[in-house]
Amino acid sequence: MPSLSPSTPLLPADPHSYAQGPPLPHLHLELTIDFARQTLSGSATWQLAEPLTATQDLVLDTRELLIEQVQVGDVAGGEPLAYSLSAPDAVLGQAFRVALPAGATALRISYRTSPGAAALQWLAPAQTAGQHPFLFTQSQAILARTWLPCPDSPGCRFTYEAAVEIIGPERGQLLALMSAENPQATAPDGRYRFRQRQPVPAYLLALAVGRLDFAPLSGRTGIYAEPATLPLARAEFSELNRMVEADEQLYGAYRWGRYDLLVLPASFPFGGMENPCLTFVTPTILAGDRSLTSLVAHELAHSWSGNLVTNATWNDFWLNEGFTVYFERRIMEQLYGKPYAQMLQVLGEADLRHTMQELGRDSPATHLRLHLAGRDPDEGLNDIAYEKGCLLLLTVEQLVGRPRLDAFITEYFARFAFQRMDTDRFADYLTRTLLTPAEAHRLNLPAWLDGPGLPPEAPQAQSARFVAVDDALARLAAGTSPAALRPITTEWSSQEWEHFLRGLPPTLTADGLARLDATFQFTASGNAELLAAWFPLALRAGYQPADAALEKFLRQVGRRKFLVPLYRALLAAPGGRARARKIYQQARPNYHAVATTTLDALLRQAEC
Ligand code: BES
Ligand code: ZN
Numbered sequence: 001m002p003s004l005s006p007s008t009p010l011l012p013a014d015p016h017s018y019a020q021g022p023p024l025p026h027l028h029l030e031l032t033i034d035f036a037r038q039t040l041s042g043s044a045t046w047q048l049a050e051p052l053t054a055t056q057d058l059v060l061d062t063r064e065l066l067i068e069q070v071q072v073g074d075v076a077g078g079e080p081l082a083y084s085l086s087a088p089d090a091v092l093g094q095a096f097r098v099a100l101p102a103g104a105t106a107l108r109i110s111y112r113t114s115p116g117a118a119a120l121q122w123l124a125p126a127q128t129a130g131q132h133p134f135l136f137t138q139s140q141a142i143l144a145r146t147w148l149p150c151p152d153s154p155g156c157r158f159t160y161e162a163a164v165e166i167i168g169p170e171r172g173q174l175l176a177l178m179s180a181e182n183p184q185a186t187a188p189d190g191r192y193r194f195r196q197r198q199p200v201p202a203y204l205l206a207l208a209v210g211r212l213d214f215a216p217l218s219g220r221t222g223i224y225a226e227p228a229t230l231p232l233a234r235a236e237f238s239e240l241n242r243m244v245e246a247d248e249q250l251y252g253a254y255r256w257g258r259y260d261l262l263v264l265p266a267s268f269p270f271g272g273m274e275n276p277c278l279t280f281v282t283p284t285i286l287a288g289d290r291s292l293t294s295l296v297a298h299e300l301a302h303s304w305s306g307n308l309v310t311n312a313t314w315n316d317f318w319l320n321e322g323f324t325v326y327f328e329r330r331i332m333e334q335l336y337g338k339p340y341a342q343m344l345q346v347l348g349e350a351d352l353r354h355t356m357q358e359l360g361r362d363s364p365a366t367h368l369r370l371h372l373a374g375r376d377p378d379e380g381l382n383d384i385a386y387e388k389g390c391l392l393l394l395t396v397e398q399l400v401g402r403p404r405l406d407a408f409i410t411e412y413f414a415r416f417a418f419q420r421m422d423t424d425r426f427a428d429y430l431t432r433t434l435l436t437p438a439e440a441h442r443l444n445l446p447a448w449l450d451g452p453g454l455p456p457e458a459p460q461a462q463s464a465r466f467v468a469v470d471d472a473l474a475r476l477a478a479g480t481s482p483a484a485l486r487p488i489t490t491e492w493s494s495q496e497w498e499h500f501l502r503g504l505p506p507t508l509t510a511d512g513l514a515r516l517d518a519t520f521q522f523t524a525s526g527n528a529e530l531l532a533a534w535f536p537l538a539l540r541a542g543y544q545p546a547d548a549a550l551e552k553f554l555r556q557v558g559r560r561k562f563l564v565p566l567y568r569a570l571l572a573a574p575g576g577r578a579r580a581r582k583i584y585q586q587a588r589p590n591y592h593a594v595a596t597t598t599l600d601a602l603l604r605q606a607e608c
């Protein structure tokens with residue numbers, strides 16, 4: 001990392017951002033979207049809070065941007081300014097530095113993105129559900145800097161407005177959307193304007209462009225999707241408005257105006273991304289029976305935990321995700337009852353145990369507070385923040401009771417809205433405002449925050465509905481035929497099937513799997529979670545009838561959470577390495593940079 005001379009430390013210390021200098025409360029973005037060249041070009045104008053009284057250095061984050069011109073002021077034609085870029089760092093990019101003159105009120109940077117910009121995925125028509133190209137961004141954790149020069153630290157917020165123009169022959173058929181107030185219809189001239197009135201950090205900047213239709217669900221909720229996907233999506237998410245209402249009842253008003261969902265093409269690398277006003281979701285949660293909507297509850301909950309009160313740096317990621325998982329399960333409990341939420345909790349705890357085992361008992365990566373300096377945050381963030389973070393809140397709930405915890409959380413969101421929060425500040429606030437000294441002693445926060453594994457007081461969830469699944473698994477192990485189990489499985493949800501598949505013995509043979517498949521049709525399932533649990537069993541047992549479905553899945557789906565375990569299982573299967581290499585080579589252009597960075601490393605490792 002290049003060393004920077006100290007300048008006014010108005011921005012927080014963040015090991016993943018070079019940004020320094022005066023506050024930048026507002027961004028004006030003007031972008032031309034060129035599908036033919038796969039570039040965004042235009043300008044980012046940063047407004048200062050007040051005119052500078054003296055010359056001051058400003059440092060912004062950039063990565064692989066081509067800077068064309070830098071000017072003082074907010075209109076083209078302003079005084080050109082000299083700037084410098086530090087030597088590139090593979091993860092952090094380049095520090096962009098200017099000396100702002102006294103009197104400056106704004107800085108305008110004209111630039112273009114490079115075709116390799118990691119936040120952007122440009123999709124060919126064949127990679128969508130329709131006949132048009134598609135573009136989407138994924139800025140979290142530190143990829144916003146690959147599509148605009150910005151203070152790319154979660155502790156630094158600004159409001160924004162944007163003017164976007166799509167060029168090319170298809171301009172009149174494509175709709176542009178951002179994490180902001182959005183249009184609901186396509187503009188024939190390809191021009192769109194956006195405004196985000198609430199201050200947001202750079203990782204919540206988002207843009208998507210495609211042949212998209214809109215379906216309203218209520219006065220403030222709705223769904224954007226490709227025309228072929230919209231009817232399914234509309235049915236799947238019909239409870240969206242009830243979710244928003246349940247959230248507001250729990251922790252206070254929704255502060256972002258509208259709440260819409262955008263269903264992306266299948267190459268989206270995540271399940272969901274909480275872009276303000278417009279959550280991005282993978283189409284792999286369209287199961288047809290609303291069984292995977294807890295993911296929407298999760299992204300919606302981020303409208304409070306994360307988007308209102310934001311982790312100060314990626315070391316404090318658990319403050320975003322742990323709260324959100326806890327909140328997500330409270331909403332699901334409210335909407336679908338305790339037994340449902342308990343299933344989610346048990347599955348989450350199983351994921352956590354698995355991750356902890358992989359990381360190792362004493363690994364610092366199992367602490368809630370992370371130390372990611374010098375590392376790519378994207379590689380250092382895992383299930384621990386989600387599930388251990390949630391367990392900490394469940395432990396507090398057990399200690400003080402729900403009414404006190406709920407009052408505390410409501411107050412926490414109100415008090416720190418639109419602010420950054422770090423682990424120490426949270427620990428201090430929790431200890432001072434919620435816990436008695438005796439409770440604080442019993443909770444033992446240091447063990448949670450800076451200790452490995454799970455403290456012994458961590459609760460362990462039980463699910464009555466999984467007892468029936470365990471019973472079915474036991475009968476199967478004792479020789480009962482799958483067909484004989486059918487009657488008790490007819491009412492099972494995705495979660496029960498997931499628990500079932502995870503509970504099958506790893507020693508199952510291809511014949512055993514064939515019998516299960518004949519009865520329950522796993523290979524033909526339209527539920528991505530079930531497929532992702534089924535394929536590794538098939539690979540381990542060499543159950544070939546699943547091969548074609550697996551390949552199809554790997555070619556279509558870009559969700560990293562599924563791809564990593566599937567490629568791992570494939571690499572471990574007999575003859576699997578060559579198959580993995582071949583499929584990956586063909587499928588790779590369909591994956592986002594977030595996924596290929598991880599998978600390139602996985603496949604490279606397998607070579608040695
Ligand atoms: N904000 C995260 C996604 C994320 C995390 C992107 C870190 C980049 C870096 C989002 O809210 C999330 O957690 N998504 C999960 C789904 C959720 C239900 C656990 C996902 O994508 O799987
Ligand atoms: Zn999340």
